[in-house]
Amino acid sequence: MILVTGGTGTAGGEIVSQLAATGTPFRAMVRDPAKALSLRLTGVEIVPGDLSKPETLASALKGIDQVMLLSGPNPKQVELEGNLVDAAKKAGIRHIVKFSAMTADPKAPSMFPSWHGQIEQHIRESGLAWTFLRPTFFMQNLLGLAGMIKGGTIYQPAADSKAGFVDTEDIAAVAVEALTEPGHEGYAYDITGPELLSYHDVARTFSEVLGKPVAYQDIPPVAAKQAMIGMGMPDWTADGINQLMDQMRAGMYAKLTTVVADVGKKEPVSLKMFLAEHAERFR
Numbered sequence: 001m002i003l004v005t006g007g008t009g010t011a012g013g014e015i016v017s018q019l020a021a022t023g024t025p026f027r028a029m030v031r032d033p034a035k036a037l038s039l040r041l042t043g044v045e046i047v048p049g050d051l052s053k054p055e056t057l058a059s060a061l062k063g064i065d066q067v068m069l070l071s072g073p074n075p076k077q078v079e080l081e082g083n084l085v086d087a088a089k090k091a092g093i094r095h096i097v098k099f100s101a102m103t104a105d106p107k108a109p110s111m112f113p114s115w116h117g118q119i120e121q122h123i124r125e126s127g128l129a130w131t132f133l134r135p136t137f138f139m140q141n142l143l144g145l146a147g148m149i150k151g152g153t154i155y156q157p158a159a160d161s162k163a164g165f166v167d168t169e170d171i172a173a174v175a176v177e178a179l180t181e182p183g184h185e186g187y188a189y190d191i192t193g194p195e196l197l198s199y200h201d202v203a204r205t206f207s208e209v210l211g212k213p214v215a216y217q218d219i220p221p222v223a224a225k226q227a228m229i230g231m232g233m234p235d236w237t238a239d240g241i242n243q244l245m246d247q248m249r250a251g252m253y254a255k256l257t258t259v260v261a262d263v264g265k266k267e268p269v270s271l272k273m274f275l276a277e278h279a280e281r282f283r
Helices: 010-021 054-061 077-091 111-126 139-151 168-180 199-210 221-230 235-249 271-277
Strands: 002-005 026-030 045-048 066-069 095-099 129-135 153-156 187-191 215-218
Touching: 002 010, 010 026, 010 168, 045 054, 054 077, 066 077, 066 168, 077 095, 077 111, 095 111, 095 168, 111 129, 111 235, 129 168, 139 153, 139 199, 139 271, 153 199, 153 221, 168 187, 199 215, 199 271, 221 235
Parallel strands: 002 026, 002 066, 026 045, 066 095, 095 129, 129 187, 153 215
Antiparallel strands: none
């Protein structure tokens, strides 16, 4: 039996959907089951549990032998996910699949990869079997650029740097294989899409799919932070995103892998395919 955390999020929801389609028995842990309507629609077993309340985790882990550990960015993320790792060890869990991030390292210069790296280290030191999923930037994040696309210009502090943007559908395919097939213990999978793309390439693909000109304008990180905070984003989140952009400009995401095909057993979604599927969001 598998326990999935973070199943109501963008990537977690896709993992839940694909895992349910396999017929594999699992349950989803949520803070408030009454609010997990999206999960109820799939017929998933739902159990209450809160990463910030370790006393709630033992009951959620009862009868479980594998955990899909995923949670959203949070200044206390290392502590929160660490609580579940400790509870899993105490409960005799066999295997943890940790949703991490490309460039994860306790000493990473960016807060998000650093947090993930610290959690990975905690899992390694726990003695539990592990698999780490390390995706690059989600294609789904581009949906948040709809206002810019409608205005005809993408503004990002990324210069001419490139990354292998990946669809969460493909990340989920890798996660499901890691959870349902043997042989993935001890592997850290960098998960990318099929193309290295700069934001110039992203803009050109938008232009092609939408049939209208879309340009890319590089901007200073301070301007990007001001814009993010102006949209209501917390200061720490804006800083974290800018740090990821720093890493992108340094070439740390200019990497492609075949993990989606080799482990997820599917062809990865191209950016053109993704944008065509969601084109109405940008019109």
